[in-house]
Amino acid sequence: MDQLDLNLLEDLTADGRVSYAELGRKYNLTRVSIKERIDRLRQEGIIEGFTITINPEAAGKHxxxxxxxxxxxxxxxxxxxxxxxxxxxxxxxxxxxxxxxxxxxxxxxxxxxxxxxxxxxxxxxxxxxxxxxxxxxxxxxxxxxxxx
Structure with missing residues (x-):
C-alpha cells in the first residue's frame, strides 16, 4: 500500500458513497484508475465491504x-x-x-x-x-x- 491507497481508505471511511470521478479529480487521476485501485484493495481484503452508519438514537436506541x-x-x-x-x-x-x-x-x-x-x-x-x-x-x- 502506498500513500494514495491510504488516502483513498481515509476518503472512503469518511464517505463510502464518494464517486470514483470525485476521487479522481481530487488526486488528478482518471475514474478508471481510482476504480482499479479500490478494486485491488477489495481483492486484497483490505476493504471488506461498504456499509451505512445509522444514528442509534434516531433509530430509537437510546x-x-x-x-x-x-x-x-x-x-x-x-x-x-x-x-x-x-x-x-x-x-x-x-x-x-x-x-x-x-x-x-x-x-x-x-x-x-x-x-x-x-x-x-x-x-x-x-x-x-x-x-x-x-x-x-x-x-x-x-x-x-x-x-x-
Missing part, C-alpha cells in the same frame, strides 16, 4: 451499553455464539485482561436493558460475572476502523 462478561472456559464458545446472534449486540470480542468477553449492545431504553440482561445474559450457562457500563456521552465514534 441506551448504549458495554458489558464485561466473565465466562467459564468450557462455555466460552457457546456463550459467545448465543450472544452474537442477538440483534441488540453490535460488537463482541474475546479479550485479554480481567474479563473474558467485551460486548457492546444498543437497546431502546432501561427496561429493554433490564430485559436483555435478565433474559439473554444471566440465563446463559457458564457466565460467572457481568459488569455493565452505560455511555453518558460520545466524544468520538469511528466506524470502519481497523479490524484486528
Amino acid at each position: 441506551v448504549s451499553a458495554f458489558f464485561e462478561i466473565d465466562v467459564e472456559p468450557f462455555y466460552l464458545d457457546s456463550v459467545a455464539h448465543a450472544l452474537a446472534e442477538k440483534p441488540e449486540v453490535e460488537n463482541l470480542y474475546l479479550m485479554t485482561g480481567s474479563s473474558t468477553l467485551h460486548m457492546h449492545a444498543l437497546l431502546n431504553d432501561m427496561e429493554d436493558l433490564e430485559r436483555f440482561v435478565l433474559n439473554h445474559i444471566y440465563s446463559l450457562k457458564g457466565i460467572s460475572r457481568v459488569q455493565t457500563h452505560l455511555i453518558l456521552k460520545r466524544y468520538k465514534s469511528r466506524n470502519g476502523g481497523l479490524r484486528l
